[in-house]
Structures are given as structure tokens and as C-alpha cells.
Amino acid sequence: MPRWLVALALGALIFYTDDYVIAGVLPEISGDLGVSTGAAGQLVTVFSVTVAVAAPVAAVATARLRRRTVLVAAALVFTAANALAALAPSYPPLVLLRVVAALAAATATPALFSLAAALAPPERIGRYVAVVAFGVTGAIAAGVPAGTWIGGTLGWRATFGVMAAAGALVAAGFAAWLPGRAATAPPPPLRSQPAILLRPAISLGLAANVTLMLGSMMLLTYLAPFTAGLASAGTGERGVLFAVSGVAGMAGIWAGGRSTDRRGPDRTLAIGAGAFILTMGALAVLWALRPVPVAVLLPVVAVWGAAAFWNSPAVQARLHMLAGPVSAQALALNTSGTYLGVALGGAVGGAVIDTAGPAPLPLIAGTAGMAALALFAAAARSAAPATAPATRG
Secondary structure (H helix, E strand, C coil): CCHHHHHHHHHHHHHHHHHHCCHHHHHHHHHHHCCCHHHHHHHHHHHHHHHHHHHHHHHHHCCCCCHHHHHHHHHHHHHHHHHHHCCCCCHHHHHHHHHHHHHHHHHHHHHHHHHHHHHCCHHHHHHHHHHHHHHHHHHHHHHHHHHHHHHHHHCHHHHHHHHHHHHHHHHHHHHHHCCCCCCCCCCCCHHHHHHHHCCHHHHHHHHHHHHHHHHHHHHHHCHHHHHHHHHCCCHHHHHHHHHHHHHHHHHHHHHHHHHHHHHCHHHHHHHHHHHHHHHHHHHHHHHHCCCCCHHHHHHHHHHHHHHHHHHHHHHHHHHHHHHHHHHHHHHHHHHHHHHHHHHHHHHHHHHHHHHHCCCCHHHHHHHHHHHHHHHHHHHHHHCCHHHCCCCCC
16 A cells, blocks of 8 residues: 555544544533533534535635645644644634634545545556545544543543644655645636536536435434334443444445446445445334344444445545546535535434434435435436446456
8 A cells, every 4th residue: 555545544534533533522621611511512513514614615725736735734734723722721712723623624635535536546546545535434433532532531632632743743644655746637717617516427426425424424323312212222232333333334435445446436326325225224124123132233234334434435436537627626525515414414313303203214314315326326327438437356
């Protein structure tokens, strides 16, 4: 594995970890800064919203700069923002510094995936993108729990200090290992970029990803109350289910990357969305048979976790192939769409639970999956031949 790809994956791990790293120490932040727990929670919200809004703008603003320059600068700003956050004297400066860190992450995240795809051999684009996506999954599976443990043991300021140190290491890795010149075509004039990004093959694919993220993240967000009602799962058993989902997700990312290289992104997405829909149907059936043993849930949750993450390399590789010189902008829009899907999934799922309980969650999530599958199919019909796999095997 080339060193530059390792650097990109580690960058993804750190930038994505920073979004939720303080979720486990919100009570400590609340008590220390004299704000409510809900206000402390907005430190997570403001980071996510900033990334969603700023990613496309940052992609356009930095389109003509070298990718290494963009990534090193973003990592340095990220480092400074977290170092100052560790010293923040009150809540308002901390909010401002979270916005600054999020702006750095919004600038870097699309560049990570576009550079991985641009530097990959044509027959390995899916797998190289999957390696970067491992960093995203690693943030969920390991980065966030580690940050929570550090904050709980050494104080919440130590969490920001560790993130600053990690950011500095990432900046050094980018400077040392990324090539000075990436094989990317110069972007077309700004006025002509919307015409490319609004092509049905791209815009429908972006809408499909938002819809699929809504469905998959809705159930993941409320997996605890759903499994508590389905299988009377306690805290320990729910932890096992989350762990199984995370491990399966990492396997799914790699398998999805290989499938993208072998079958092409469109067929890969059809397989992933279809598997997700089937698992939602299985959970709906199991709800009707409740209570069921947790052991029965494990294989269903494993397939669901793998299917949910399977699609990521295919989505990224497909956009890169289709968007050409505006690949970074397309991937930035996809980053925004991913955050939007996560937010919508949480909002819709919360409304459903408050009004009807957890029972309808898999049916609604499965419906979102079917809508996403239809959108992916429409996007594939509209696509240029660039979505075909470059090689097989």
C-alpha cells in the first residue's frame, strides 16, 4: 500500500473522529463551562452543519490549488483550532473554534477521496477509495470511543489536546508522503460547473445517497430502543450488536471496493441497496415475532452493517468517474448529502419513535432504501459509459 494512501486514510480517521469525539464527555463540558447539556451537545451539531454547508464552497474555492497544499493547510488549521479549544475559557469561544475545525474538515474531506481516486490505478479506484473510507469507519468504531475514554480519564480538554496532536501528525504525513502534483485536470470555468454537476447521472446519484443514508442512519441512531423492544436487549447485548455492525461495516467497505473494481459502481450499488432492503424486511418480520433471542439478530445486523457501508466506495468512485475535472466538487456535494442524510435520519426516526414507537423504523428505512435503489437505477440509465469498470479481476 503506498504511503500517500496511508496518509489519506489516517487523515479521514482524524477529521471524522473530531465530529463526535466529545459526545461522551458532554456532561463534563456542561459542568465546567456552566451551560446546559443540550447546549454542550450543540458543539457536535455545529460541527456537522458547518461541514455540510461549507464542503461544496471549499471545494470550489480550492479547486485550482494543489491537493497537497490544500490538505496540509487544512490539517494545520484543524490542529490550531483543537489546540485552542483545549484552552477555551468559556462556551462562546469553544463554539467558534468548533466552527473553525469544521471548516478545515470540510475543506479536507472531499480532497481526501478525490486524490485517492485520482492517484489510483484505473483498475483499483474502488479499493483505494475503500481504504480512505476505512478511516471513516475507524472513527466510528475506534476513534470516538478512544476520545471519550481520554476525556473521561484526563478531562474533556485533554480530548481536544489529543486531537490537536493527531492533526499535527496528519499534517506532517501529508507534507512528507503526498505527491506535490496530483494527476488531476484543471477545473472548467466556474459558470460551466453547475451544468456538469446537475446532469441526471450525477444529481440523481447524489439524491440516492442522501435517501439511502436517511434510511440506514435512522435505524442505526435508534438501534438501542429498537433492539430493546425487539429482543429485550440490555446494555451489554446492545454493545455487542453495535460492535458486530461496526466490524461488518469495515468488511463491507472493502468488499464494496473490490466489487466496484470488478463489477462497476452501478451494479455494486444495486447489490448493496438490495441487501439493505432485505435486512429491513427481515427486521420487520422479526418485530412481528418478538421477543426474539439476540443471537437471531446478530446475522441480520451483520448483513445490515455490511450493506450500509458497502455502498461508500461505489458512490465515491462513480462520482469521480462521472464528474471528471469537477470530481472534488461532486464529492464535496456528496459529503454534504451524507451529513444531510444522517441529520434527516435522526429527525425522522425521532419523530416516528415519539408518535408510534420503534416498530415502524425498519419499514420506513426499507422504503427509503427502495427509493434510493430507484434513484440509483435512474442515474445509471442516464450515465455516460464512464461508469463502466475499467478492467475486470
